[in-house]
Amino acid sequence: MRRWVLALLFLAGLSPAARADVTDHYALLMVWMPGLCKFEPDRAECKELTLRRYDGLNLAFMALQSARPSNASNTFCYTMLDDESMDRSRKWCDMYQPKIPDTLTLQLKTLMPVMQSCQDRGLWARYASCTMYSAADYYSRAIKLARSVAATQLNSKIAAAVGATAKQSELLEAFKADFGDEKVNAVDFICRKLGNTSHLLQVRISVTARALTRGLNKEMLWKPVNPLRRGCPENFVVDAPPVPIAGAEAPPAKPAPPPGQPPAPDSVPVGPVETAPLEPQGPVVR
Template sequence: MMTLPALAAEKTSSPPPKTQYILAVSWQPGFCETRPKRKECAGQTADRFDATHFSLHGLWPVKKSYCGVAADIRARDKKGSWLDLPQLAMAQDTAARLLVAMPGTQSGLDRHQWLRSGTCQGGTAQDYFALQLKYLDELNGSAVRTLFAGRIGEEVTESEIKQAFDTSFGAGAGERVRMRCQKAGSRSVITGLTIGLSGDVSAGSGLSQLILAAGETDFKCDRGTVDAAGIQ
């Protein structure tokens, strides 16, 4: 029979959880503040969805990319002219939702993300983007989006964002999140978040279970401005 000290030692020696996927979302007004010439930024207005909600950037398997992608297509993708890449086959309603939830589709971001990351997850482009839309709905229905939407034009801090994640997705969820910021004049504007996930993403699990199974990470940017739509 294993003694209590031995049990304690076994628990102590258990390897820490590892992050298997990264869910990347953008705060589009901040993204566009730093990249005003992008197609998806030219028409951004205060009443557009991405002015007050998180937008999709991608779902990335850790340390895997371009699975089974032909060398010539991969080379075309890396040139950055993503609208020249093959169009993706998906249900009409999914494609329509993606146009709103992922403004970068105007620059071919969906095609790039599928080739680089979606091809490594099994399934179809329809499966890949339907899953991301599900996760985005969860995030935009959470205390995290409420915090950001309520503080447009103001700063939010690392501790506030972590608390919002913990409130919505469970204690410790905020330790699996990293924030991206970029200088815009004298301000540090938030351009997005990356959220660690682990588990079978295709099994229908909710964000809470997947986030809490991931490894912890550094938050990086400890505070930033929740930018408003339009170049400041």
């Protein structure tokens, strides 16, 4: 029924939401899940997020956004009347879920952890609907790009800073090492503030339309014409996963202070952390 409705809207030249304008490039939106869980700890995908899980130590996939020459995103193209309101109210599990092969679903369970809260359905309506790809084509291209990001020096540099403060300039140098100085404005970092501290939330990489079929390399990156206003300050926190690794030693109990003296200040012993990005599980889409 849904397909017939969308077909009739298309033939009539009408749309219940925005119509897709000319696509100049795409934005590959990757999320730093520990940062997202810092602000939204009740999400299903945050309950068991540790350093041993793929998205606890790697950038994870969120969306491919179809963008216009002005760099504005196309959103909610040829979708149902209530999709936008349902997405904004986070009623994701009540939204339409496109059908894709089981092989893709298996990989997305690792690479797209927001599926656990059904947010993939909201992101499909908001962004994927504007790419005009079928669900299978959209996700197979997204998986290929997400795997390429996992192999970058930028991903490794972010993983090495987990639980500490990162410098944006050093992350940009890591991006340059893979893609060259002239394409540095193809990447941006999105932060959210808690008090006076900024926390890494997302990484956005602009790619040409050809990148969706040819993969991620310096020739496939899209560079904005206008100067880029970056979404993070020079210094920001790369949060660690919210759940400690099972079996880790608990800190020793503090001895009681002598009578009449204040207690000793708290100290938290920090053990060695594996910072090499983990490899996603499941078959590779080529």
